[in-house]
Amino acid sequence: MSSPILIDNVQKVFKTPGGDVVALKDINLTIQPGEFVCLLGPSGCGKSTLLNAVAGFQAPSDGQIVIDQKAIRSPGPDRGMVFQEYALFPWMSVAQNIAFGLEVQKKEKAEIGLVVNQLLDLLHLKDFRDRFPKDLSGGMRQRVAIARVLALDSPIMLMDEPFGALDALTRRNLQDELLRIWEKLGKTILFVTHSIEESIYLADRIVVMTYRPGTVKRDQIVAMPRPRDPASPAFNDLKRELGRLVMEEQQRHADAEMKLAAVD
């Protein structure tokens, strides 16, 4: 069985010519197996930095992230990542993109073919299997990116504002797909977003982060049953409450930018 993600006293400091920037400070979180957690906050709150640390792209300056009793040091297929920019390999067809992670693991051809077909089915991509990414819409590309990560069959899925570049309708559509897949496959999902509504619609738990230094401002359980109705009073109460928290941080972000501009 999969293990929780333990984020243990993580700090991240970026050295810049203008001095040190504390991106993350004293982050302590435990994410249970099968939990859907959203990291919510304005730009510059360190939510992507935290996700990159879990992915293993950037080591924390202090503290550690532990999965399966091992501290994370490098990226790996046990933590598949979906990027906002899709990051599909444009020279590979849809099917080849999905198969690539399995080929890297030297799985047998027949097995790869089977998995690819299942995923094409699951994400309604069957008619697109031999297309190249350039011929797909943004929503379709993100479906392929999700399928590529699912092919790894990793217990953990990391998502960095995956639906940020999509239009509102496509976005809702993919959110529903993601929930359907999550309920079916029982993955642990760590999902970065700056959309309050998106986080309430999706998550079991929302971690609101502060603007520099990035700390946990609120760790909010969302108990509403799914499918959630964004027009319901409970949804809107929570939206108002989280909106207030996020906007406080957004204001600090805006103030800091103004101050920086004034110095220039």
Place this chain on the structure above:
Amino acid sequence: MRKIKDFAHGALVPVLVLILWEACSRAGLFSAVVMPAPSAVAAKWWAYLLPAQAQEAGQSWLAWAFSGELLHDAYSSLYRVIAGFIIGAGLALPLGLLMGANTRIYALFNPLMQILRPIPPIAYIPLAILWFGLGNPPSFFLIAIGAFFPVLMNTIAGVRQVDGIYLRAARNLGVGQWTMFTRVILPAATPYILAGVRIGIGTAFIVVIVSEMIAVNDGLGFRILEAREFMWSDKIIAGMITIGLLGLAIDTAVSRLNNHLLRWHRGLEH
């Protein structure tokens, strides 16, 4: 219908030039030795294309058809271009990949490359003859140099511009160093590399004509220089036209190959 119209439109100026040229020649405005009429050039081209002798008994039809001087020369030139290009590009590609991917190797080789790169391949002619004597080898050497630098520079640039997001996605999928190189960096760099290949082939084709003027006794470059010695200006022009057609054929073939290899590329129209 539209195509025919476009073609007629495009042919208008060349046809007018030919008519004017023919008219001037027939009116005796310039000497036939200095500037032959287009009809004379066409006749010469045709004679140059056809086999010199009648088909011998036992000779295959194909061998006979290709026994004409023009086809033999075109084949010789094409052979030199391809052989020289393969040598030049074959050396440039691995070196370019290494220099693009590794800053230390880049720092090691770049000064030498920057010193050698501005030397035109033509300037190597004396050395090529000294080192390789006569025949094909000096041609191969000069053509290889002509093809080497465009392929090298574009390969380096191609590897360097690979978007970091692909590298991150690949590392996330658990890709090791070798697979990263062969299945991510190399394909991501192909648009640049193929642009270099196209320039390199173009340079190789210029160099082959020059190199044939010095060290061999067939090929299109040799033939037009030979024709000058006999004052056969019609044959010179016929040879030049053949060079143009062969160059066009090579460039079209390379461009077709590019379109096929880059069919995934966003910037490309079908």
